Amino acid sequence: MTGAPQILLAHHLKTLKLPTFLREHEKLARQCAAEGLDHVQFLARLVELELIDREGRMIERRIKVAKFPAKKSLDSFDFKAIPKLNKMQVLDLARCEWIERRENVIALGPSGTGKTHVALGLGLAACQKGMSVSFTTAAALVNELMEARDERRLLRLQKQLASVKLLICEPACKIDPCIGVIGVQK
Structure with missing residues (x-):
């Protein structure tokens, strides 16, 4: 497709904020035509690609907002190095039912x-x-609370913290034994 219809379609897809449609529609149309799929199957595939891409972007946005110091998953954790740690319990926690x-x-x-x-x-x-x-450290949280109090925005900060489903607070010190708190809003 070339010319005015292509330009109009691109404009509409940008306006509707459908970047995956815009990026993939031509390639997927050729692929579906080669496979003999009808327009409904083509649209279903295109919508599925958009949803998958959108969910990925939303996850990345939540990770960025969380302000993790590093992006580490439980897949990369060496449970054999710490045999006393109950792997099944940790994996059960990863289902996040405790948060709910x-x-x-x-x-x-x-x-x-x-x-x-x-x-x-x-x-x-x-x-x-x-x-x-x-994600925050105890020291950073205390500093942020004190600054918010001094600037008369403590209530706003408390509301902001209360809106987070999971608050991870690392200890301020590295004294043995350390305590890490992973808190859920009540």
Whole structure:
């Protein structure tokens, strides 16, 4: 397709904010024609691609907003290095049902036992399940609360924190044993 119809279609797809449609429609149309698929099957595939792409962008946005210090998943965690850590329990936590039940998780243990990696993995899993997550340190949280109080915006900050489904708060110090709190809003 060339000329005015192509320009008009591109304009409409941009206006409707359908970037995957815009990027993939010609290639997919040729592919569906070669496979002998009708227009409904073509549209179904195109809509599916748009939805998959949109969900991926939403996950990436939630991860960016969470402000994780590193992007670590539980897939990259070496459970064999810390045999006392209950792998099944951690993987069960990754299902995020505890967040829906508004329960809290506290990670206890000496430095180097994977508490932060597990917390990041649980936060990433929550982002992938469509939940809002925020990562901070205890020191940064205290500083932010004090600044908000001094600037008379404490109530706004409290509302902002309350709107997050999962708050991960790392300890301010590295004293053994360290405590990491993964908190759910009540």
